[in-house]
Amino acid sequence: MLQLLPFSLVFFSSWTLHANAGNATFGTACSLSDQRLEVGTYQFQTDCDSVTFCNSSSLCDLKGCRRDDFPFGYNSTQTLPPKCTTGQFCPDEEDACQPVLPVGSPCQFNRDDECEGPPNFKELADRSGFGLNVNGSVCLNNICMWANATVGQNCTVQNTAYIGYSKTSEFVDIVSRDNCKIGLYCDSQHLACMQTKDLGVSCDADKECSTYNCMASGVCGPSANTPDHVATWVYVVVGVCIFGGVIGTLIGLYIFHRKDRDSEREKRHQYWREQNAFRQHIMQMQETARNSLLYYATPGNNSPRSTMYSRDAGGSDDSHMPMLQPASKSSGLRYHISDEDGSSESLVMQRKDPGRF
Ligand SMILES: *[C@@H]1O[C@H](CO)[C@@H](O)[C@H](O)[C@H]1NC(C)=O
Ligand SMILES: *[C@@H]1O[C@H](CO)[C@@H](O)[C@H](O)[C@H]1NC(C)=O
Ligand SMILES: *[C@@H]1O[C@H](CO)[C@@H](O)[C@H](O)[C@H]1NC(C)=O
Ligand SMILES: *[C@@H]1O[C@H](CO)[C@@H](O)[C@H](O)[C@H]1NC(C)=O
Ligand SMILES: *[C@@H]1O[C@H](CO)[C@@H](O)[C@H](O)[C@H]1NC(C)=O
Ligand SMILES: *[C@@H]1O[C@H](CO)[C@@H](O)[C@H](O)[C@H]1NC(C)=O
Numbered sequence: 001m002l003q004l005l006p007f008s009l010v011f012f013s014s015w016t017l018h019a020n021a022g023n024a025t026f027g028t029a030c031s032l033s034d035q036r037l038e039v040g041t042y043q044f045q046t047d048c049d050s051v052t053f054c055n056s057s058s059l060c061d062l063k064g065c066r067r068d069d070f071p072f073g074y075n076s077t078q079t080l081p082p083k084c085t086t087g088q089f090c091p092d093e094e095d096a097c098q099p100v101l102p103v104g105s106p107c108q109f110n111r112d113d114e115c116e117g118p119p120n121f122k123e124l125a126d127r128s129g130f131g132l133n134v135n136g137s138v139c140l141n142n143i144c145m146w147a148n149a150t151v152g153q154n155c156t157v158q159n160t161a162y163i164g165y166s167k168t169s170e171f172v173d174i175v176s177r178d179n180c181k182i183g184l185y186c187d188s189q190h191l192a193c194m195q196t197k198d199l200g201v202s203c204d205a206d207k208e209c210s211t212y213n214c215m216a217s218g219v220c221g222p223s224a225n226t227p228d229h230v231a232t233w234v235y236v237v238v239g240v241c242i243f244g245g246v247i248g249t250l251i252g253l254y255i256f257h258r259k260d261r262d263s264e265r266e267k268r269h270q271y272w273r274e275q276n277a278f279r280q281h282i283m284q285m286q287e288t289a290r291n292s293l294l295y296y297a298t299p300g301n302n303s304p305r306s307t308m309y310s311r312d313a314g315g316s317d318d319s320h321m322p323m324l325q326p327a328s329k330s331s332g333l334r335y336h337i338s339d340e341d342g343s344s345e346s347l348v349m350q351r352k353d354p355g356r357f
Helices: 004-020 232-297 303-337 341-356
Strands: 052-054 060-062 137-140 143-146 157-165 170-178 184-187 192-195
Touching: 137 170, 170 184
Parallel strands: none
Antiparallel strands: 052 060, 137 143, 157 170, 184 192
């Protein structure tokens, strides 16, 4: 259940996002009075779908500008509306680009980018990535201002409660924005700019810390976007573990298969011994057969010559035969050894038969 909850929350919120984005398509009716910011998320909502906006004649018309590089709801065949150039902005409705607004003009919620930058924008602009201002200007309580208030000066503050979702519950996240210069924050009680606090100093809100991170323990902690640095010894330990794991696996497999290898070798040895014995046997049989043939062929004429000749011939035959036979046999054996047991048995038999003939 605990595992499912975040997923269902994400699913539910994405479903509501889509549903809230509106389902009125191009050319159909919409109501301008339905346009609002969603409670808790402050996302802009309208009756029209994600590629259209509600125009002044209360009909959904194709969007005239976009704020994202890859806007939601467009497929690959649809042409994207243009992004606005410097000195212009695309309002929440995304109907058309408009020139930036001068100081004191009404602006849309948190749309610092709708406001014209101050002359000293290079000095005032926020480069921390915490979103404290855009080009030195801020939109507070829907009024364009410059973030130029110095220490001790009165400041404007805007506190917004967002709804956050944890695994088990919803919680409120209050974000406080002000028009103090970078490095200062607007104290909500005195409405005066104060110096931001360093690491380890007690705090009540993120904006009070120079790192924009007031930890649950009530002290300023390191910035949330600080990369984690791992000590060198961790790299060494991980490297040794990987190397050790590889070597260990190799050694383990070697030991694991040693028994198999030994028994396989023993099988081959035994087979070789068998074949050798078999060959000796056949040679003996041949010898015996030849001797007995000679014995029966000798009676009568020129027995000494015949015996001489046949002995010679027999001798040479004997010297040849073992040479020939083992040669053909051993090649068969060699062929067999590199082969599997079952098929080779018949192979050897086949080779042996023509050798006999
Ligand atoms: C559009 O959404 C509204 C409310 O979410 C719903 O009542 C209506 O039936 C939907 N219309 C279409 C055409 O889906
Ligand atoms: C509103 O959009 C429709 C198309 O949906 C278009 O025909 C009409 O001219 C637009 N009205 C204005 C005032 O732009
Ligand atoms: C893209 O969207 C348009 C308009 O909604 C639709 O007609 C077209 O079929 C879509 N194309 C694809 C590939 O989904
Ligand atoms: C910042 O503001 C100045 C002064 O209004 C303007 O000239 C400049 O183009 C702005 N820069 C950006 C990136 O908006
Ligand atoms: C500070 O910004 C305000 C607008 O928010 C402007 O009226 C005022 O002149 C600025 N002060 C200085 C010193 O630039
Ligand atoms: C600054 O704010 C305090 C308290 O809100 C107020 O009493 C004081 O008059 C303000 N000073 C100026 C110069 O606006």
